[in-house]
Amino acid sequence: MKLLYYIFTGILAILLLQGCKPSISYFATDPDYKGKYMLYVQQTKGTKHINNSDINALYRQKAQYKLFGITPYLTIHYIGKSFYDTTFIKQEIQATKVRYDRKITKKPHSEKRYLALVAKRKKKIAKLENKLIHGNWVMGSFGEYPSILDTSVIKYTNAQISNYLSSNGYFNNQVKYNIDTLGRKAFVTYKVNQGNQYKYSILDYDIEDSVILDIVKNTKGTKIYLGDAYNQSKIDLERDRLYKLLKNRGYYEFSKAYINFVVDSTVGNNGIKLTLEIDQPIDNTVHTRYKLNNIIYIPVTGNTDSVSTYTDTLEYHSLKFCRNKTPYNYKILDGKIFTRHNSYFKQDSLIKTQQQLGSMDMYRFVNVNIIKRDSSTLDMLIYTNRLQKFSISQEYGLNVVQGVIPGPFFNVNFRNRNIFGNYEILDFNVRYAIEGQASVLDNQNKLQTIEWGISTSLTFPQLLSPTRIRFKAAKFNAKTRVTFGYNSTQRPEYNRYGFRSQFIYLWETSPYSQFSFTPVDINIINSTINMVEFSEYLNNLRVNGNNLYVSFLPSIVTNMNLTYTFSNNIFGKKTPSFYFRPSFELGGLIPNMINRNITHEDNNRLFGLQYYQYYKLQADFRYYRPIKEKTVLAVRLNVGLSKPFGTSGQKHGNNILPYEKYFFTGGSNSIRAWRYRRLGPGSYANPDETKQYTNEEPGNIVIETNFEFRRKLYSFIEGAYFIDAGNVWLLQEDKTRPGGEFKYFKSVPEIAIGTGAGLRLNFTFIIVRLDVAFKAWDPANALEDRYVLFKFEDKNNRPVYNFSLGYPF
Template sequence: MKFTKYILFICVLWGMFACSLSKNLPENSYVLEDNRLEGVEKSNKSEIEGLYFQEPNTRIPLTNSSLGVTIYRIGQSFYDSAKVTARLDAKNSELIEVNARLEQSEDRKKLLKKRDKIQTKIQDLKKLQEYGNFLMRTGNPLAVLDSALTEKTVTEIDNYLYNKGFLDAEVSFSVETRKKKAKVSYMINEKEPYLIDSIYTNSVNEGLLSLINNTKEKSFIKQGDRYDQTNFTRERDRLEELFKNNGYYMFTKSFIDYNLYYDTAEHQINVEQRILKPSFSEKHEVYRIDSITFKVSPPSDQFIDEKVGKNFRNIDFTFYRDRFSAKLLGSRILFDEGQKYSRIDIVETQKQLSNLDLFRYINISFDTLGNSLTAKILTQPNQKYQLTNQLGLSITEQLPGPFFSMVLRNRNFFRAGEILEFNTRAGFEGVASATDQGVYQSKEFGISGSVIFPRFLIPFYGRSLEKFGRYNPNTRTQIGYNYTNRPEYTRSGLNGLLAYTWVTRGNRQQFTINAADVNYVRTPQISRDFAQVLLDLESQGNNLIWSFLPSLISSFSAQSIINFNNYGNYTSLNKASLLKLFVESGGTTLNFINTSSNSETTDFARFQWLKLQADFRRYYPLNQKSTIAYRANFGIANPYGVSNGILPYEKYFFAGGGTSIRAWQARRLGPGSYTPPIGDRGRYDYAFEQPAEMIIETMLEYRRNLVGYFDMAVFVDAGNAWVIGVDNSRPGADFRYDRFYKEIALGTGVGVRMDFNFLVIRLDLATKAVDPSMPEGDRWVLDNISFSNLFGLKGQTVLNFGIGYPF
């Protein structure tokens, strides 16, 4: 056994040496091992580090090897640039031949199809020639020290410091070499930065001067600030937007100029901001909307002679057929005849018309006559029917869960912008049985039909469409059916929904009100063993059995989603955050009816509850390759009245799983310090889902690009779920102020993501660090992990597979 270990150890060492970065390196060539930055005191170090034209390869710790370089070398061994070039030349010749035949042939259909295939192949070969094969694009080439790139980096840093106010800064570099490795040090002497002493605006246009003076507090150039070229660029953009939103249609930022006067003794700058005159006029003019026309052109493959003209709100509509509502479209046009031109109104109009999902494109242009504008809106209808299919895979309880969904849309169903939508979803999900230690695949099926109205319906009347059109109002009416077949029971539900949705200007905030959400739920089949479990719980004071009786569940809910700075765009280098607020009142109508609580003879369950949830997410980029993401989630649900302290099962909170505390299996954490029964497979083998009425979760994740499509993550998750009030069947499950902080579960781990832009595949390996189900004093379980036991006790480490980011 020891001999085998020695052989394995020698093989690992040999593999590391074979993949050594400095292997077979030419004479006088060095692998770039590190970039160092010295002397940075007042400027932004991370921004300067982002200016390096050459960076070292990401190494495997304690080795002289890199995963990215190894992948690249493997791909390179299969790559023959000469063959790629020859194939590309052959395809180009073939394309020339096909084009020549097209000019002479009468049957062009087959030749056009062949030409398209050749052009696609040529594009693929060009990509292969420039970037290499898939493995080469996934990996990274070896970073060999290049003095030209080092000097280019020095120049770039020097320019950066100058533009940030360090006009007298000095930048130099030195290279330290040892054993075919090189370390580059960039030395910076910032010296004294230049400050803005005064700002003066020079313009003969009183209107522009008035706008500038009235918005001085919003200016990016302020007295006493350090000189920053970026702020001058931002101020030019701000002024252009300001002027265009106040009627100055022809104004561009090229009319804004700056003269800087330097005081080298005091290290100060006096700024003259000049508004230049246009060459085509004596001064910048304010433009007004003279007339508005809206045309819906026929589909490109049709020629239709029929035309329909309408006028609404002084807007001239022309439709190729009488299938569109002038009133609806007019409600989404946010500017009027006689109004001053405002670019933000034009942009918002384009967004609102696009949100209707009726048109392929929205083109808004203007004709000028003097200082009057004729607004022309040109559109073309989208395809009436759209079928979307999705095939996916999720893994829970270490079992694959394939699913298939289909969406069929019928646009402009009632000729007033409505959308008829049918949704179908079928799939499997891995679940652990609540009656034994087995794991099964749950079957799920759902179908629904919806009509989405681009307006508010009941109880809104009169001019509500025109009044609220700028908020992109939608009313969804839906009816659906869901079926679940689990090891313990089968469950079906018929549901109906009336929901209102609208957004604020700029789509920053979205509001949803579910005015009526009604579900009729039945559990027609319950296994004998599971029924016994529910009866045992009931004998201990836990009335979970009522959640599995036939019931009519109705609720009223509202949700607000506030998106700060385009959260969800993970390629952005800007900080972003998202806040979701949700409140729900269930069984509210029962308050107006004289009802008694569920009794022992009740065979139809009724529920009343209040629910509140807040979910905050934050995305903070450190540099182009690294980001920190954070999430905090709090929720509480309180059953009251006829509910006997029970919620509908779907309304409970559950902790644990791939988008929760990842070191616990899905829905298995908590509640509180409750200790599940110890099964044959050890303490960490949780068989039961753990419904709770309160949840607190926080997650912190560091993400970094490793190589090509591969990203890594290091994360820490903390939280738990609790019940409100004592649950005799689960001792320690109740929330108490004097001990809840001792029951916070802690999990940590590492993850790998494959980010293909259109799809993110995620693998997270998480281990329990603090387990609240253990007795006090023994809850720190991370020390169970050692070199001889990498994953700790059985069940301590969990592998999560998912699609997309966890938050």
């Protein structure tokens, strides 16, 4: 391992040295760039109260990428160029032309074959010519071309910075650029004199339509206030707000083109008079405010279905429902349609109606058409086409979660839509999986784990509640789900069987925010110990005061829980996004109440089954920020607390939790430099050094954070560099695991740190991931020996390879 360390260090040193050379040596002697300068540094000076990231985004030409003062991607570019032979490519182009010309003229071809050969010839030559112009894949995909100074682009950027300052109220700004050179490096500085910032001193309206004027003046939410600095972005937001406001107040034909803002900067004292103008339509004196007349639901069963083809139409709450041979519950659909007869047209209601009907998983499509009835009324026609009543989906593949050895799995789901005629969905699921996991007692011993289960769920398209809240909750796309399932986990150490039933409420407050409330979650678990060694391990913990063995007794785990999920990530858009998922779980109240008032059993038993009183809090926060076109910074923070209380708490001498309610760290989606579930707790170290990190280590407190730079390297190949930090801790001292208790700020040195790099194969539909992680700070060692990066002579510090599917977070 020492040899590996020296080799790795040597390669790193060579790359560092080579990274300094291209800008000085390789670039200077490159004949392709003779007499040209590399844009090495680009900066702006003199700005105040301006977001520097906004200024940097205006640079039309990017400076050469540097890392700690070196240019690593340029180094890779020149490594690729070292085996880039233009003469060979030109010869290959000529040979390709000759070869295909011979094929085409050698014998007569059918028209189809002739056109295919011509197209193939053209494609081959285009690919080679592109390679001749842009170089090989190492030069442009893994590497970075030299950023050649272009003064015309610098002038354009200079103008863009000036325009940006003007759009933020600095109308009298001056921007000049200066180019300095050192050898073949160019240093560009944009020198800014912002001048005074103009602010709104007068806000006025020029709106002839008195109804629109009243709506605009008396509606809250404006983006522009008296005394604010001029900001073009806020004016654009205000235009969008006014457009949406009027579209939701009946102005069906209104467009943004009618909205204008007139800026007068001549009022003095750096003040601005901002006048909002809303033009009148050319062919009318006022904007028409439309009301809805007929709102008709049409279940399409053919290509020519229209209102006239239905002889049976039912009216309910002013909505008209066309009926055919297939019955449906119009009362439930009434709660999914958010507009009514004689109400003003509202764009948001139309969109929400389409979204909620579409989310029922009942229809192939949901189309909402608006038809002008006369000069002031509209008809809304809602077309739907029903999905098949029965469907079967099947999944087969390789099961790679955090197990050591991947294994096969299959998952079959049978779905019955509208089973009782009220838009319910019945799902029946069967799953079977095999994977190799490290033994609970020894992470070097890989054992086969078999998991299988069957489950069924029934989803209702509304809240099942005896009160009228189920009608009020309809606008939140509320659903109720009842589930029943049986699951079996078979490991060499133990078998674990569980029956679970849940009653879940689901609702959404926005496209980004979802809630889940489970008032009833019952899990009946039975375990059998298969290995004498594992039984002795639990007994040894018991003798020393650790009650982990109780988690493997026949038990009933009940809880109620609430989870909130926020995610504003939009697929396909490279914008900063957040993910936040806090949850609260409270367990054991009902069994304890029954025990205390009815059964009066000892040792937290209910009908002979162990029960647990506990609460669990957890929050998972993630942030994704694009840094460059091909680079994304991903950050994650996961914290949690799981604590027994009442008769399961420390005062009663128990201090136990269900095994699944503990926290664990380590693994491919956690702290990657440690094996799955092997890190912690705290600074605990196994007295037998040969068995360090061999056992699963549960804890009551978890703190995990991950930083990962993800970069697209070539086509579907991505690279990543990451730093992971975290640990689990116990709530109080445990004689069997000394050093594991949480001591607030004194526990900071017990935060484990790992680092590493990885490759990802992004096939869009699946991501295959391989990460190599190294321990950097190991809290299991004495404080002075905790820095362990590249100290491979200790087997516990050797690299950990993580193979998995999907991103870690």
